[in-house]
Amino acid sequence: MATMTAPTTEWLAARGWKAFPFQRGVWREMARGHSGLLHATTGSGKTLAVWLGALQTLADTEVPLTVLWVTPMRALSQDTLLALQDAAATLAPHWTLAARTGDTSTSERAAQQRRWPTALVTTPESLSLMLSRADAPEVLKRVRLVVVDEWHELLGSKRGVQLQLALARLRRWNPALMTWGLSATLANLDEAAETLAPGAVIVRGAQDKKILIDTLLPARIERFAWGGHMGLTMLPAVVKHIDAAASTLVFTNTRSQCERWFQALLEARPDWAGLIALHHGSVDAEARRWVEAAMKAGQLKCVVCTASLDLGVDFLPVEQVLQIGSAKGVARLLQRAGRSGHAPGRRSRVTLVPTHSLEIVEASALRAAVQAGHIEPRRPPDAPLDVLVQHLVTVALGGGFRPDELLAEVRSAPSYRQLSDEAWQWALAFVRHGGESLRAYPDFQRVVPDDEGVWRVPDARLARRHRSNIGTIVSDAVMSVQFLTGGRIATVEESFIARLRAGDVFLLGGRALELVRVEGLTAYVRTAKAGQALLPRWGGGQLPISDTLAGAMLERFDEAAQGRFSDAEMRFVAPLLTLQAEWxxxxxxxxxxxxxxxxxxxxxxxxxxxxxxxxxxxxxxxxxxxxxxxxxxxxxxxxxxxxxxxxxxxxxxxxxxxxxxxxxxxxxxxxxxxxxxLNASELARRRFREIARIAGLIFHSHPGEVRSQRQLQASASLYFDVFREHDPDNRLLRQAEAELLSAELxxxxxxxxxxxxxxxxxxxxxxxxxxxxxxxxxxxxxxxxxxxxxxxxxxxxxxxxxxxxxxxxxxxxxxxxxxxxxxxxxxxxxxxxxxxxx
Structure with missing residues (x-):
C-alpha cells in the first residue's frame, strides 16, 4: 500500500498542507500492521499523523469499534472527537464517531450499545468498564487499532497499568491488533514503546519546534526570599504582559492559586470581565467546555488554569503562556509551553513568573535543560496487585476466565512480566474468598469457578457494585457545590468542605461563596457579602522539583561560583548568590x-x-x-x-x-x-485506603448509596487492623508499605x-x-x-x-x-x- 492515498493528498492540499516525513513514516508502519510510538513536539501534527494513517489503512472497513482512541482525561474527549471528525467526514464518510467517558449520558450509552460507532474516544476507566460487559469478547474482538493519546501522562501511573491489562485482553481476542501511542515529552522512549506494545517501532517526529522561554523579572531582587507565595507581588507586571498579547493562558500549580489569581486580575482590570475565564478540575464540566470553546473561537483574552489544560486541547489562537511559580519539571514546562503556537511551524512561548528569587535560578536552569534536551523519564509501576485484583473481577464479569490462560495474558502486560506464581495464587484466592482472614464473609466471594472451570461473578449485586466502582483514579471524594436557589457551580474535594462551618466564606469558580449547609454530598451556598475569603486548599501544590531540574540548578550555581552569570536571570539574581558566597x-x-x-x-x-x-x-x-x-x-x-x-x-x-x-x-x-x-504505620494506613478502594475491599459508591470519605477511612482502617493482626503477610499490606516507600517517600x-x-x-x-x-x-x-x-x-x-x-x-x-x-x-x-x- 502507498504511504499516502490520493484522497489524503487532496484533503491535505485543500487546506494548504503537506505531509511531514514523520507522518509518512507512521503511515508506512501502519500499512504494514505495526504498532508504534510517535514522539514529536506538541503541536507538530501527531494526532493527524496517526488518524490519517488509520483512515488510510482501515477506511475500507465499516465494522463497529474498529478504532479505540484512549485519552487520559475525559475532559479531552469532546475536543479529541471534534479533531477526528473533520478528516473522517471526507476520507471515511461511512464511519461513525462517538465519545464514551464518565460524562456520557445514560441515554447516549444505550444508543451506542444498540449500534456501536466505528471509532470511539474513551478513557482507561471506560475501556475497563466495557471489558466487564458479558458480551465484551464479541464486541471488542473487532477492534483493529488502539491509539493512546498523551502516553507519557499514563505511563508512570496505575491508570497506565490498567490500560496495559486492557490492551493485553484485546490482543488475546485479536493478535493482529495495532497499538499506537502519542507523546511529546519522554526521555525513556525504548521503555515507553515496549510498555505500550511489545515490539513497537519508534517514529521520531519534528523536534525542532521553536520554544521561547523567558522570565518576567521583578522590579528588584529580594536577597532574602521565601517560598510558598501566591506570587501576587508580580500582579502589575503580569497584567501588563497579558494586556500586550491577544490571548494568554496563565498556568498555576494549584487550584487555590488559580482562584486567587483570577480574582486578582479582575480586581486589577475590571474592564476584562467577560474577557478572562477560569479553568480547573473543580469547575463544572459544562463551564470548562464553554471556556475551551470560547478560547478556540478567540473570544477570550486570558484563561487562568491549572493542569486541567496541560493536555491535548488545541488552542490555536493562544499567543503566549505564563507560568506562575516554578513548573517543577522540564516535561511539565514543555507541555504547557506547547499550548501556545499549537500548530506546525508556529513558535511556542512561555514566560516564567517567579514567586520568589530562587525560582529565577530555576527559570534559568529550566531553559538550559530544554536547550540540552534533558527531560525526565517516566517509569511504569511494578505489578501493583490492587489493579490486578480489580482486573480479575472485571474479566470474570466480561465472559469469565480460566486461570492458566489468563495468567499468560496478564504476564504479557510489561508491568506484570515478572509476576510470581505465589502472587498470582494470592490474587486468585483474594477474589475468590478475600483471603484467609475474610473467608467467612459472603461479600468477598466475588469470583468463583463454575462446573467447567471458568471463573465468573455469580452474584448480580456484587457485579453491579464492581461496575459502579471501576477505576484506579483514587483521590479525595468530591462534593457538588450549588446555590440554595438551584444551579450547580462546581465540584470540590470533600476534605475541604469538611473543614468549613456554616457561614464560612471561600473562593470557587471565581466567586466568593458562603456555605449554608451540607446535605449528603452536596454543599449548598449563596453569594457571599464583601469580606475576606478563605482560600480553597486543594492538594497538588507541593510537587517536588525533578532530578533533571535540580541537576540543572546545581550547574547554574557552579557557574556562579566561578563568577559567570550567563543569562538575564542569573545576572538579575547575582546579588543574592554573591551574598550567599560571601557569608x-x-x-x-x-x-x-x-x-x-x-x-x-x-x-x-x-x-x-x-x-x-x-x-x-x-x-x-x-x-x-x-x-x-x-x-x-x-x-x-x-x-x-x-x-x-x-x-x-x-x-x-x-x-x-x-x-x-x-x-x-x-x-x-x-x-x-x-x-x-517515621510514623510509618499511620502513613501506610492512609496509603492502604487507596489500595483497598482499587482492590474492591471498600467502595465509594454502592447502587443507591454513596459513602463519605470518613466512612471509607473507617472501613479501610478496620481492614488494615484485621490484616495486621490475623493476616500479617497479606500482600495488600505489603503493597501499602512498598508504595509508601516508593511514592510518598x-x-x-x-x-x-x-x-x-x-x-x-x-x-x-x-x-x-x-x-x-x-x-x-x-x-x-x-x-x-x-x-x-x-x-x-x-x-x-x-x-x-x-x-x-x-x-x-x-x-x-x-x-x-x-x-x-x-x-x-x-x-x-x-x-x-x-x-x-x-
Whole structure:
C-alpha cells in the first residue's frame, strides 16, 4: 500500500498542507500492521499523523469499534472527537464517531450499545468498564487499532497499568491488533514503546519546534526570599504582559492559586470581565467546555488554569503562556509551553513568573535543560496487585476466565512480566474468598469457578457494585457545590468542605461563596457579602522539583561560583548568590553545602542536597533518627525543594558526625531505617485506603448509596487492623508499605541522593547569621509555630536585620499585607515542619 492515498493528498492540499516525513513514516508502519510510538513536539501534527494513517489503512472497513482512541482525561474527549471528525467526514464518510467517558449520558450509552460507532474516544476507566460487559469478547474482538493519546501522562501511573491489562485482553481476542501511542515529552522512549506494545517501532517526529522561554523579572531582587507565595507581588507586571498579547493562558500549580489569581486580575482590570475565564478540575464540566470553546473561537483574552489544560486541547489562537511559580519539571514546562503556537511551524512561548528569587535560578536552569534536551523519564509501576485484583473481577464479569490462560495474558502486560506464581495464587484466592482472614464473609466471594472451570461473578449485586466502582483514579471524594436557589457551580474535594462551618466564606469558580449547609454530598451556598475569603486548599501544590531540574540548578550555581552569570536571570539574581558566597558558600554538582548556626533556639543544621521535597522529608527524618540513636535529642525539622533544616536544643557536633550520618546503605537497610524514622504505620494506613478502594475491599459508591470519605477511612482502617493482626503477610499490606516507600517517600531516590552526596565534597560552613539559602527554611519552620500577625512582625524584623548586615536597605515588600491577604500558599501537613524526639 502507498504511504499516502490520493484522497489524503487532496484533503491535505485543500487546506494548504503537506505531509511531514514523520507522518509518512507512521503511515508506512501502519500499512504494514505495526504498532508504534510517535514522539514529536506538541503541536507538530501527531494526532493527524496517526488518524490519517488509520483512515488510510482501515477506511475500507465499516465494522463497529474498529478504532479505540484512549485519552487520559475525559475532559479531552469532546475536543479529541471534534479533531477526528473533520478528516473522517471526507476520507471515511461511512464511519461513525462517538465519545464514551464518565460524562456520557445514560441515554447516549444505550444508543451506542444498540449500534456501536466505528471509532470511539474513551478513557482507561471506560475501556475497563466495557471489558466487564458479558458480551465484551464479541464486541471488542473487532477492534483493529488502539491509539493512546498523551502516553507519557499514563505511563508512570496505575491508570497506565490498567490500560496495559486492557490492551493485553484485546490482543488475546485479536493478535493482529495495532497499538499506537502519542507523546511529546519522554526521555525513556525504548521503555515507553515496549510498555505500550511489545515490539513497537519508534517514529521520531519534528523536534525542532521553536520554544521561547523567558522570565518576567521583578522590579528588584529580594536577597532574602521565601517560598510558598501566591506570587501576587508580580500582579502589575503580569497584567501588563497579558494586556500586550491577544490571548494568554496563565498556568498555576494549584487550584487555590488559580482562584486567587483570577480574582486578582479582575480586581486589577475590571474592564476584562467577560474577557478572562477560569479553568480547573473543580469547575463544572459544562463551564470548562464553554471556556475551551470560547478560547478556540478567540473570544477570550486570558484563561487562568491549572493542569486541567496541560493536555491535548488545541488552542490555536493562544499567543503566549505564563507560568506562575516554578513548573517543577522540564516535561511539565514543555507541555504547557506547547499550548501556545499549537500548530506546525508556529513558535511556542512561555514566560516564567517567579514567586520568589530562587525560582529565577530555576527559570534559568529550566531553559538550559530544554536547550540540552534533558527531560525526565517516566517509569511504569511494578505489578501493583490492587489493579490486578480489580482486573480479575472485571474479566470474570466480561465472559469469565480460566486461570492458566489468563495468567499468560496478564504476564504479557510489561508491568506484570515478572509476576510470581505465589502472587498470582494470592490474587486468585483474594477474589475468590478475600483471603484467609475474610473467608467467612459472603461479600468477598466475588469470583468463583463454575462446573467447567471458568471463573465468573455469580452474584448480580456484587457485579453491579464492581461496575459502579471501576477505576484506579483514587483521590479525595468530591462534593457538588450549588446555590440554595438551584444551579450547580462546581465540584470540590470533600476534605475541604469538611473543614468549613456554616457561614464560612471561600473562593470557587471565581466567586466568593458562603456555605449554608451540607446535605449528603452536596454543599449548598449563596453569594457571599464583601469580606475576606478563605482560600480553597486543594492538594497538588507541593510537587517536588525533578532530578533533571535540580541537576540543572546545581550547574547554574557552579557557574556562579566561578563568577559567570550567563543569562538575564542569573545576572538579575547575582546579588543574592554573591551574598550567599560571601557569608557561606554556594552548593554545586560536586559540592554538598552544609551550614551550622547557633541561635537562642539551639543549634541549626542547614543542608542543601537539592533533591526535592519528597527526598528531603525522608532525609531529614533519617538524619534525626540516626543522630538520635546514640544521644537522645529533640529535633525540629523543615524542608523545601532545595534543602532541609534540623534544629536541636542540645548541641550536636555536626562537623564530626555529618559525613557518617549521610552514609549510604543497601536498599533493604535503607527501607528499614526510613520506616523506623517515621510514623510509618499511620502513613501506610492512609496509603492502604487507596489500595483497598482499587482492590474492591471498600467502595465509594454502592447502587443507591454513596459513602463519605470518613466512612471509607473507617472501613479501610478496620481492614488494615484485621490484616495486621490475623493476616500479617497479606500482600495488600505489603503493597501499602512498598508504595509508601516508593511514592510518598521515594526511598530509591533517597538512596540515589545518599550515594550522590557520598561522592560530593562536604563543604561545612558556620556563618554568623542565616544565609539567603537558609532563610526560606527558617520561614517554613516559623509558619508552623506562630500566627500570621506574629509571623509578619518577626519576618519584617528579621529582614531588616539581615539587610542591614548585608549593607542594604530594608525590603520594599509589605510583609504583613502579603501574609494577610493570601499571598501565601497553603502547605500540606505532611510536608510541613516535623518534630522528632529521640
Amino acid at each position: 557561606s558558600a554556594l552548593p554545586g554538582a560536586q559540592r554538598l553545602l552544609a551550614e551550622v548556626l547557633d541561635s537562642n533556639e539551639g543549634r541549626h543544621l542547614f543542608l542543601f542536597p537539592f533533591a526535592g521535597r519528597t527526598v528531603h522529608l525522608g532525609l531529614a527524618s533519617l538524619l534525626a533518627w540516626r543522630a538520635g540513636r546514640d544521644t537522645p535529642a529533640t529535633f525540629t525539622m523543615a524542608i523545601t525543594d532545595y534543602g532541609l533544616e534540623l534544629l536541636s536544643a542540645t548541641p550536636i557536633d555536626w562537623a564530626a558526625q555529618l559525613r557518617a550520618l549521610l552514609a549510604p546503605v543497601d536498599r533493604a537497610t535503607l527501607r528499614e531505617e526510613v520506616l523506623a524514622s 521515594d526511598v530509591d531516590a533517597l538512596g540515589r541522593a545518599l550515594a550522590r552526596m557520598a561522592a560530593q565534597t562536604l563543604d561545612l560552613r558556620q556563618p554568623a547569621r542565616p544565609t539567603p539559602l537558609a532563610f526560606p527554611l527558617l520561614i517554613e519552620r516559623l509558619r508552623e509555630r506562630v500566627s500570621t500577625e506574629s509571623l509578619a512582625q518577626r519576618l519584617a524584623r528579621m529582614l531588616a536585620e539581615l539587610e542591614a548586615a548585608a549593607g542594604g536597605d530594608a525590603p520594599a515588600v509589605d510583609v504583613g499585607s502579603r501574609l494577610a491577604f493570601g499571598d501565601v500558599q497553603d502547605k500540606p501537613a505532611s510536608h510541613r515542619t516535623r518534630r522528632r524526639r529521640r
